[in-house]
Amino acid sequence: MSKQKTLIIMEKEVVKNIVRDEITQKLTQLINELSTKEFVESILDRVYETTGDDLEEEVEDVIEVIGDELLNFMSKLILNDLLTTGDCSL
Numbered sequence: 001m002s003k004q005k006t007l008i009i010m011e012k013e014v015v016k017n018i019v020r021d022e023i024t025q026k027l028t029q030l031i032n033e034l035s036t037k038e039f040v041e042s043i044l045d046r047v048y049e050t051t052g053d054d055l056e057e058e059v060e061d062v063i064e065v066i067g068d069e070l071l072n073f074m075s076k077l078i079l080n081d082l083l084t085t086g087d088c089s090l
Contacts, residue, residue: 031070034070039066040059040062040066043062043066044059044062047062
């Protein structure tokens, strides 16, 4: 393999690692944001605006739904990555 091809392969690996790091940071930020009281309150507000139902008494249930949906979403991302690349390492 030529030196130039080796450098190109190395550069692609560097770019790939940087992109993965950035994606991981952004996903971590998103997960943290979805875990805030403000996010839960915004969900409660939207439910009230949509249905007229006040779910203040069911906050724990709403938090559980958020967690379940986040886990489902992350599972789909990981499964899709595994199916398309054969590599699900993060």
